[in-house]
Amino acid sequence: MRIKTIEASLNEDYTHPVRDALWGHIFMTEKQAMLTESSSFIRLNRIMQLGPVYLIYPGATHTRASHSIGVYHLGRRLLQNLAERGASEWLTADGVKSFLASCLLHDLGHFPYTHSLKELSLTSHEELTGVAILNEPLKSLVSATGADPFLTAAIIDKNINNTNDELLFYRKLLSGALDPDKLDYLNRDARFCGVPYGAQDIDFILSRLLPDKKRGVNIDSRLIPNVESILFSKYLMYKTVYWHRQVRAATAMIKKVLISGLESRVLTGEDLYYLDDNSLFSLLEQKMKANPCFYLAEAVREGKIFVTAAEFSHDRVNIEEIRKINNRAQLEEKLASELRRNYPQLSEIKGEDIIIDIPEPVSFETGLFVTDENINFGGSSSAFKPQTVDAFIQTLYTIRVYINQKYKETIKTFPQICIIINEVINTEE
Numbered sequence: 001m002r003i004k005t006i007e008a009s010l011n012e013d014y015t016h017p018v019r020d021a022l023w024g025h026i027f028m029t030e031k032q033a034m035l036t037e038s039s040s041f042i043r044l045n046r047i048m049q050l051g052p053v054y055l056i057y058p059g060a061t062h063t064r065a066s067h068s069i070g071v072y073h074l075g076r077r078l079l080q081n082l083a084e085r086g087a088s089e090w091l092t093a094d095g096v097k098s099f100l101a102s103c104l105l106h107d108l109g110h111f112p113y114t115h116s117l118k119e120l121s122l123t124s125h126e127e128l129t130g131v132a133i134l135n136e137p138l139k140s141l142v143s144a145t146g147a148d149p150f151l152t153a154a155i156i157d158k159n160i161n162n163t164n165d166e167l168l169f170y171r172k173l174l175s176g177a178l179d180p181d182k183l184d185y186l187n188r189d190a191r192f193c194g195v196p197y198g199a200q201d202i203d204f205i206l207s208r209l210l211p212d213k214k215r216g217v218n219i220d221s222r223l224i225p226n227v228e229s230i231l232f233s234k235y236l237m238y239k240t241v242y243w244h245r246q247v248r249a250a251t252a253m254i255k256k257v258l259i260s261g262l263e264s265r266v267l268t269g270e271d272l273y274y275l276d277d278n279s280l281f282s283l284l285e286q287k288m289k290a291n292p293c294f295y296l297a298e299a300v301r302e303g304k305i306f307v308t309a310a311e312f313s314h315d316r317v318n319i320e321e322i323r324k325i326n327n328r329a330q331l332e333e334k335l336a337s338e339l340r341r342n343y344p345q346l347s348e349i350k351g352e353d354i355i356i357d358i359p360e361p362v363s364f365e366t367g368l369f370v371t372d373e374n375i376n377f378g379g380s381s382s383a384f385k386p387q388t389v390d391a392f393i394q395t396l397y398t399i400r401v402y403i404n405q406k407y408k409e410t411i412k413t414f415p416q417i418c419i420i421i422n423e424v425i426n427t428e429e
Contacts, residue, residue, distance in 0.1 A: 003083075009093040009146065010080050018069055021062075022188050026073040031145040032104065036069065038141055040108050040132050044068060046276035050189060051113040052250035053241060055303055057193040060241075064107045067188055074180035075103035077206055078173060087211035090166060097146035099170045101133075102155040103180060105142075108132045111272065112280045113254055119325050119360050120258060122269045130157030132274075165213060172216025177227065177365040177377070178205060186233050189241065197236035201226060210371060218369045224382045231364050231384055235392045243359055249306045249402045252357040253296040257284060259325060260293040260352075293352045299405075306355060306402035309411050310421040313398060328356050335401070335424045342420060345410050353404035359397055364389045 014027040018036075028036075035041055044065035053060040079087070079096060109128025130153035132138055142149045154160040155170045173179060183202060190198025205226050210218040219227065241247070261267035266287050275283065284297035299305070333351035340347055366389060368377040378386045401421050403411060 003088045005093050006083050006088040006091050006096060009096040010076065010083060020066065020069060020073070022066075022184075022191055023070060023073050026069060028072070029145065031141075032072075032100065035101065035104055035138075035141050035145065036065070038138060040138055040274075041065065041068070041105070043274065043276050044107060044110070046278060047110065047112050048277060049185070050193075050241070051247075051277075052254075052300065052305075053193065053244070053247050055250060055305065056244055056246050057195075057241065059192045059194055060189070062188060062192045064110055067184055068104055068107050070184035070188055071106060071180045072100060072104040074183050074202070074206075075173070076100055078180055078209070081206050081209060082173075082211040082217070085209075085211055087169075087213075090169065090213055092166060094146060094148050095151065095166045095170065098148050098151040099155060099173065101142050101145055101147040101152045102170065102174060105129060105133060105138075105152065106156050106174065106181065108138075109274065112275050112277045113251070119255070120262065120269075122272060124157075126157045127159055128273055130154070130160060169213055169216060172214075176216050177368050178209065178217060178219075178230070182230070182234070186230065186237060189237060190233075193241050195237075195240060197233050197240065200230060200233065212369070215367075215369055218371050219377075220372045221370055221381060224370065224377075224380060227366070227368065227377065228382055228384050231366070231389065231392075234364060235396070238362065238396055243396060243398075245308055245311075245398075245400060246305055248357050248359070248400065249308070249355070250300050252355045252402060253300050253306060256329075256352070256355055257291075257293050257297050260291055260329065261287065263326070263329075264291055266290045266294075292350070296352065304405055307405055307408045307411075309354075309401045309403040311398055311400040312422065331424070332356055335421060338420055338424055343410075346407060349404070349407060353407070355402040356399070357402060358399045362393060362396065364393060 013029045016028045016030050016033040018026045020026050045063050047064040049062050049064055049067050050060045109125040111125055133149055133153040139149045142152050154162050154167055155174055186198035208223045212218045281301055284294055288294040332354045336349050336351045336354050339349055366377045370380040373380050
């Protein structure tokens with residue numbers, strides 16, 4: 001009877017079709033579909049999944065909403081497969097519906113413009129999502145799907161304390177090496193950017209995953225090549241798309257605006273919660289006269305992206321010192337002063353015309369257990385040893401100095417500018 005109840009919660013009444021460009025027809029229950037009609041979810045239609053990436057890859061205009069529906073779809077398929085392989089022993093009907101709701105709603109609190117706000121001292125988007133789910137009208141809408149709003153919020157927001165084994169299982173599924181979030185965004189982002197790197201064999205991956213109450217999922221050695229493909233695809237997507245130099249320039253420009261706005265108290269954290277792309281730019285436009293850095297937001301919206309003046313590998317600069325985000329503005333002011341002193345042609349350059357960009361920490365999760373080899377993935381027969389993964393990460397950490405476009409031709413004629421930049425960065429205490 002229990003198994004039939006779990007099967008019913010995953011397979012019955014899924015009659016509402018959603019046509020998706022990546023996965024084709026996705027079916028929801030009518031009550032789940034009502035979640036996508038809420039104002040909180042509709043906001044995700046106004047947030048581009050990859051923010052400024054469309055400036056480089058014009059097709060990259062897909063949204064957080066389409067991604068969220070894709071995560072729901074893969075989450076349901078994942079649970080269907082795991083339930084058939086024994087997970088139904090510890091699943092409950094309301095737990096299943098809560099997991100599906102968490103997949104669909106996992107990005108409700110996400111900030112606009114991709115990860116421009118990721119390093120700032122703000123409430124995390126996971127916590128904002130949890131707050132939204134536990135308040136009306138979403139709380140009632142989530143309940144109507146057969147889900148428990150508290151469990152749904154707790155799957156997403158790990159700050160919600162609960163030691164329930166089923167909750168911990170769902171958390172592992174939603175955030176792990178082979179989670180539906182990653183499987184959707186790698187495929188979806190690659191499709192809309194027009195690059196081949198992200199495509200994965202989803203059918204085979206889902207067919208080979210083994211449920212584990214504590215770990216979420218295990219794999220056998222036949223899936224090792226697929227995990228390797230995911231790791232390398234993620235690396236290539238970061239190198240060519242997510243951290244493309246112009247994408248990072250645009251992101252860094254918005255980040256500089258927000259840091260400056262928060263430090264000068266022109267902005268508060270609450271101003272930035274639950275915005276979409278357009279409302280973020282509207283807010284910054286309203287505040288433009290209050291802070292000289294705010295012109296950068298309008299420049300990004302018009303596609304006037306800063307140009308690269310210098311770049312360094314992570315081992316050539318004091319990476320830990322410049323990673324301190326609140327000190328970066330002072331370093332940029334110092335660099336502007338040095339350039340003005342050395343080059344009359346740059347006599348008008350200011351701190352707001354310079355951005356030092358260092359990528360935020362990124363992880364390549366490999367926390368999987370390979371059952372037939374009886375060992376964790378890092379020690380398995382995979383070629384992707386921990387040191388290999390670390391080497392991938394290190395090659396991504398390129399530090400760049402961006403300068404206002406109006407100085408583009410000037411800096412081309414002064415290759416020694418790179419020397420001055422290097423000296424300023426490396427002598428910073």
